[in-house]
Amino acid sequence: MTGVISLLPEGRQGLLAPPRPGDGSFGGENVDGNPAVDGYLAVGGYAPLVAPDRLLDRIAAVGLRGRGGAGFPAAIKLRAVRDAPGPRVVVANGEEGEPGSVKDRWLLRHRPHTVLDGLRLAAAMTGAERGFVYLSDALAERAVRRALAECPPELPVEVVRTEHTYVAGEESAVVRRIDGGPALPTAKPPRPFESGVGGAPTLVANVETLARVAVMYSRPEEAEVVAGAHLVTLSGAGAPGAGAAGAGSGAGGGAVLVEVPAGTHLKVLADLCGHGRAEAVLLGGLFGGLYGEGWADLPLDHDGLNAAGGALGCGALHFLGPEDCPVAVAVEAAAYLGAQSARQCGVCLSGTGAMTKALVAVAHGEAGYDTVAKLHRWSQQLPGRGACGLLDAAARVVATLLAHFSDRVDAHCRSVCPACEGARPEDGRRFRVPVP
Numbered sequence: 001m002t003g004v005i006s007l008l009p010e011g012r013q014g015l016l017a018p019p020r021p022g023d024g025s026f027g028g029e030n031v032d033g034n035p036a037v038d039g040y041l042a043v044g045g046y047a048p049l050v051a052p053d054r055l056l057d058r059i060a061a062v063g064l065r066g067r068g069g070a071g072f073p074a075a076i077k078l079r080a081v082r083d084a085p086g087p088r089v090v091v092a093n094g095e096e097g098e099p100g101s102v103k104d105r106w107l108l109r110h111r112p113h114t115v116l117d118g119l120r121l122a123a124a125m126t127g128a129e130r131g132f133v134y135l136s137d138a139l140a141e142r143a144v145r146r147a148l149a150e151c152p153p154e155l156p157v158e159v160v161r162t163e164h165t166y167v168a169g170e171e172s173a174v175v176r177r178i179d180g181g182p183a184l185p186t187a188k189p190p191r192p193f194e195s196g197v198g199g200a201p202t203l204v205a206n207v208e209t210l211a212r213v214a215v216m217y218s219r220p221e222e223a224e225v226v227a228g229a230h231l232v233t234l235s236g237a238g239a240p241g242a243g244a245a246g247a248g249s250g251a252g253g254g255a256v257l258v259e260v261p262a263g264t265h266l267k268v269l270a271d272l273c274g275h276g277r278a279e280a281v282l283l284g285g286l287f288g289g290l291y292g293e294g295w296a297d298l299p300l301d302h303d304g305l306n307a308a309g310g311a312l313g314c315g316a317l318h319f320l321g322p323e324d325c326p327v328a329v330a331v332e333a334a335a336y337l338g339a340q341s342a343r344q345c346g347v348c349l350s351g352t353g354a355m356t357k358a359l360v361a362v363a364h365g366e367a368g369y370d371t372v373a374k375l376h377r378w379s380q381q382l383p384g385r386g387a388c389g390l391l392d393a394a395a396r397v398v399a400t401l402l403a404h405f406s407d408r409v410d411a412h413c414r415s416v417c418p419a420c421e422g423a424r425p426e427d428g429r430r431f432r433v434p435v436p
């Protein structure tokens with residue numbers, strides 16, 4: 001088993017296509033980037049776009065949704081920028097703030113031409129005259145700069161490096177950083193499609209979204225499969241298969257990057273990467289909440305998870321084994337989010353702090369039912385009150401802990417469990433995984 005696996009039908013693998021025999025290339029691009037563009041051109045990349053509206057209609061017809069986390073329909077975003085008065089800007093957003101996700105950095109490191117091709121197509125569809133690639137990863141930056149030098153794009157493209165933080169990839173933070181400010185979210189409206197980089201209507205698109213657009217354009221017959229597939233990062237501390245997956249050994253264990261059709265059951269994914277003993281899962285990096293009983297039958301797609309009260313987010317799944325206490329995981333997630341708060345919104349600073357403090361008290365057997373009641377109230381009242389999704393993520397972790405693990409929370413109110421005694425709320429190390 002390697003660190004990247006495609007579950008798409010044989011011969012139709014999209015972004016994780018295996019090496020082509022004989023030429024050493026990987027999905028059309030060379031793994032070592034030497035030279036990558038020949039392989040990419042050979043699989044139909046950078047083909048001239050003669051009818052941008054037709055491609056946009058295809059994107060709408062197959063229902064491609066953005067892969068940054070919110071799952072917003074890609075065609076609506078593209079049309080909003082196209083229909084705004086010019087000049088316009090497009091941004092490939094490769095800054096993934098969720099600590100359990102590696103897909104965007106992997107794409108930029110190993111598929112820079114596919115992402116840049118998607119950016120070029122997005123510019124053509126929206127009528128944009130300038131493009132940016134926004135990232136924080138040094139290896140990704142090197143790959144993108146090499147790709148730009150190898151095949152200069154039709155539109156001017158600038159690479160902008162940012163700090164790696166939880167909120168740096170939020171679209172208003174992206175605009176603010178490109179404009180020379182700090183990578184911090186701003187109040188909305190206006191949204192970037194109304195007033196983005198330099199005040200111009202701006203499309204901020206996740207790099208996986210753009211890569212899917214590029215593959216859909218060069219392989220129209222596979223558009224539906226490509227649009228419906230997801231890149232998912234699978235991890236789980238101490239899972240037996242983590243090392244065998246060949247993804248290295250980071251603090252959070254190994255990571256496996258998988259491309260799967262929408263609707264794949266989570267149990268399939270757990271088994272696939274050696275987390276067969278998993279008893280629960282944390283969804284969407286830290287954004288989608290905790291799930292216990294019934295998690296195995298959840299389908300991997302936005303609608304299915306939303307219906308179950310969760311969220312797919314960026315698609316990262318962290319499996320919890322029998323040795324992991326969900327209360328300890330919630331403490332660590334809330335504390336990590338609190339530490340990553342941009343401290344701009346008072347409600348976020350006080351809300352994440354209060355929830356973390358209460359969760360620590362629960363974990364250490366020092367809380368009563370009044371604390372649990374407070375946690376419940378905060379988890380219902382706080383979502384939507386910050387300028388970005390960080391506070392929502394913390395509230396969802398709390399809400400899903402209380403909803404799906406009430407027996408464990410109950411037990412903690414009476415005594416401390418061994419797993420939580422050792423919990424280190426301050427560092428969030430269990431969620432960080434290496435890029436395969």
Ligand code: SF4
Pocket residue numbers: 167185340341342343344345346348349385386387388389390391
């Ligand atoms: S909700 Fe929190 S992280 Fe988001 S902008 Fe406000 S203070 Fe910053």
